Amino acid sequence: MGKKYNAVKALVDKTKFYSITDAIELVKKTSITKFDSSIELSLKLNLDTTKAEQQLRGTISLPYYFGKSVKVLVIDDTMTPEKAKACGADFFGAMEKIAEIKSGWLDYDVIVTTPKFMIELSKLGKILGPKGLMPNPKLGTVTMDTVKTVTEIKKGKYNYRTDSYGNIHMLIGKVSSKTEQVAENLKVFLEFIISKRPSTVKGDYIQKIFLSSTMGPSVKVQK
DSSP states (O other): OOOHHHHTTTTTTTTTTBOOHHHHHHHTTTTOOSOOOOOEEEEEEEOOTSSGGGGOEEOOOSSOOSSOOEEOOOOOETOHHHHHHHHHEEEEESSSHOOOHTTTOOSSSSSEEEEEGGHHHHTTHHHHHHTTTTGGGGOOBBOOOHHHHHHHHHOOOEEEEOOTSSSEEEOOOOOOEEHHHHHHHHHHHHHHHHHTOTTTTOOSSSSEEEEEEEESEEEEOOO
C-alpha cells in the first residue's frame, strides 16, 4: 500500500463500529482518488448460497441514484414512438431488433421485453449472456408493462445479488454527495434486504456492514 493510503488508513479505528453518519463522513475523509470516488456498501449476510432460496438477486430503486445513465432497448411489438419517447426508451422494435442482435449489434446496456419474445432471445445466449444483457424476470426486464419498467430504469435502478460467500456490494453514493443522501440510501437498502430475509435462515442475518470509497479503507458500521 502507498503512503497516502496508509495515512488515511490510520484514521480508521478498526476496533470501532461507527454510526451511519460518522461512517459516511469518515469514508469521505479517507478517500484518496483524484476523481469523485464511489461510496460502496458491503454486507456480509448469514446465507448458504448453495441453497437456491438463499440466493438473493433483483433490482431496487433507491431514493438517490448515483449510477451511470443507461441505454435501453425495448423489444415489444406494442411499443410506439410516442410511448418510447414518454418512457425514455433509446431503441425499440420487435423481430427486426432481434435480427440486429444476431448480426452483432450491442449498443445498449439493458434489454426490456415481454415474455412473447423470450423464446427468440433465449436463442441468443452466446451473444447476450457474456455481456449480461439477457432479459431476466428476476431483474424485472421481462414484463408485460415495458413502459413502466423502462421509466423506472431511466429514473435509476440498481442490481443486487449475493456472491458465493453471501456478500452483497452496492453503490450508495459518491464522495461529493450529501451525507444525508448517502445515509438515506443506506437505510432504505438495509430495510429492503431485511425484508428479503429467507425463512430458512436462522440466527444473525446481517453479520457485518462496511462502507468504503474507491481504493479507500473500509469502515465498520453499527448494525
